[in-house]
Amino acid sequence: MCRIGAIKSLDYIHPSLALKLMRSQQEGHDNSGFAMVMQDLGGNFEPYKHLPTLSMACTDAGIRIAENILHEIGFRRIVQWSPETNDWPGLNISAMPNYVFETFNYPYAYENLGQKEKEELLLDTRLQLREALEENEEGFVYSFWPDLITLKEIGDPHDIGTYFNLWEADDRFTAKIITAQCRQNTNYDIVRYAAHPFHVQGYTVLANGENTFYLKNKEFQQGLHRSYIGFESDSQCFLYTLHYVHRQLGWPLNYFKHVITPLPFEQIDKRSDKKQLLAMRQSLAHLEINGPNTIIGLLPDNTLFTCCDAKKLRPIVIGHDDRMVVFSSEICGVNEVLPDRDWETDIYPGERETIAINDKLEVQRWKQ
């Protein structure tokens, strides 16, 4: 079973905290990898929050291919950061030669264009880079988005932390939100793209479970948007549905739950909004999920949320104090990060709930 976790804080936090959160749950997962998305960045990236950062792992040839493409489109590099790696013998990590985190200025032609045009350009560029690097497996492009960094690697999470020097907290590589998980895909082939968290246009999702409507979701999503590709993991379907419902259709977040786990027909029938709920259930029938699942999602506006399948077959707990909220598959993860919190205020979400945390760390609980 996967273990997933997320931390949202009023202060900048270092990934070492996320590693602690996940390592405490190591008996529940198979320690086969570590992946995280950091959003609302501090440290080196804090001055460039409005500009897109590319997160990529690649070969030397991959760097050249990517830089040529970016240069051709007109992106201008502002800052580049590569983690100092400890390539000690005996570490269990399948490392790539290069880990690239680069922040760019938009092409001149886009400077006066609206946010939407810029966001489409970032997506198209990421897809173009991914395709170009895929050809000879020259690299993996995880995200290209403002104020967001993705790191994924295969191996033992502890060793990955050592390799990237993530155990030592500092104030150069920080963020206010970190989502993480410690397991490579076990349902399908082990590839870096299959590791959660997944990211599209500011939307990040990680999940613990198995989506048994994977085929239905995938067949439908393939035609919905150009960025719904890969499908290396059945959990990617949750991300694509979130992106589609919230961004493409423009529906509020609480409708995501109505789409993936619609209410039973007899309950819909008693609702004042039954027309909408029924039409949604019919038109988006192929985005419904089934099987045991818990989802953690992160929106472009930094809202962190969680919900689960309609029968609550996978666990999640939320602990918080005044300055930090922690989502974790197991309570030991929360205890590790927030040992002194009031545990009586921990939240165990129900099968029909969506729990969302806004930038003021206010907790919203929506009953479906």
Place this chain on the structure above:
Amino acid sequence: METVKINNVTANDLPWKIIYDNERCTMCGSCIAACSFRAIKMKVEKRRKVVSEGNFPEPKAKFSAVPVIRQVNSIRDYCRGCGMCEKVCPNDAIRPERNPDSRHPIITRCLTGDSIKRGGRKNLEGAIRTLDSIRVGRISQMTDPSLDAQRHTFDLLAPFGRILPPGELPFAPDKDGKLITNTATPPVNMIYPIIIGDMSIGALSWRMWEAVAMATAYLNEECGLPVRMSSGEGGLPRRLLRSRYLKYMILQIASGHFGWNRIVTSMPDMIEDPAGILIKLGQGAKPGDGGLLQSGKVAPHIQAIRGVPKTDLLRPPNHQGLYSIEESVQKMFLSMNAAFKFRVPVAIKVAASSTSVSVFNNLVRDPYNIVGGFFLDGIDGGTGAAHEVSLDHTGHPIASKLRDCYLAAVSQGRQGQIPLWAAGGLGKTGDLAADAFKMICLGANGVFSGKLILQMAGCVGNDIGRCNACNTGLCPAGITTQEPQLAHRLDPEKVAQNIVNYFLAMDQEFKKLMAPIGNSTLPVGRADALISTDHAVAERLQIQHVC
């Protein structure tokens, strides 16, 4: 004693031979009374018996006249093998036996100069059924738990009506973040995924049709299963049209437009909308051929409901005046939509064909989102009456064609927009839940079934030539007849009870199939849940081959 010439029609020319044991027969007459085909009769035979009564052999011939039951040697009144004689005989003295050397297909054509007509299903049995080579092979173990068929809740409803593409839903969030809509959307009814298929009053006896209607109402009102019944093309009793039970009926219109005068004139008095309108273009059992109600079944009440004289009712193979899909959309769908003020979904039923995907594509790409269901009817379905050559030699199996249509929708990102309903031999082995479930995994939203309903009512016909005499109006079970004496053999309440019980059993079995794959809602298109031991089937249907 009658003289029989070798070229006369005799029992060994006919499909069934009556095996009769004079020793056991008490001449009670039950078999003759039960035989609706008049295929057996009583007669007196001369018997010669040699006896010797003394202490020494003194053989003498004794002659006697013995009353016996004998088969009628006629190509009109011939035994259909229904076995009613055997059922009613108290002494096991009589039974029909299949005649493997039958010359019936040849002599009937030679003597009548007319094509052979019958009811039932295709009677040419070949390899095992496609659906029987498929199993539900993706069982939840460990990573996703199986559900509990008894304790968990399941949501088994399917749409009847046009589903809008998500991008066309007229929703917008208000200031409180609630989605609101002020625009009308196409009508959609969520119904049980198994529809009782189209069998008309006329094809069925009025008592049988009433039994099905009763079962439908009972399933809805007492059992909580929103099962819908298609009227078939033969109109409805006015009493039903004006009742609240109309909401459980799908009204069918076919090329004969039979019964629609009565439906249209009843509209002002309707207190409920019907569940839907089904425009029938074709039928899987006799594709490309119109319906056939022979005059023997056009009784006075059928004449009244359909508004026709007593004559053979031959439905044209086409809707006259429709020459293209565009016209059909424009004329029929819009007029039907408009007739019920766009509150009632309108669907189309076609025979499965090599061209079904083209037809489906045309409908699913229609920008006005009009067609509310694609009912695809494959070969192997039953019928009340058709030419045997059509039944046995025309048509297209349903499994691959349904899959083709679903995958055509998938490739265009339009799956689910026109709900797919499939039929054609489903439930043929008695397991409708299994057949329906597999079809749903292949992409059907639901299925419809007719012949099986007749079998629930006591139809003894099968697919290897037994009975299949629905066309004659002489149904021995009182199901497809308008003869009062025969129709009264059928107890509508008992039949309704059988149908209700079958549906309740099937509903349980459905859950028993949903639970192991861990799904609480219908797995439409979940072909990954299926496996096949037949490589060709697996490849054709794009499911996993196993061995």
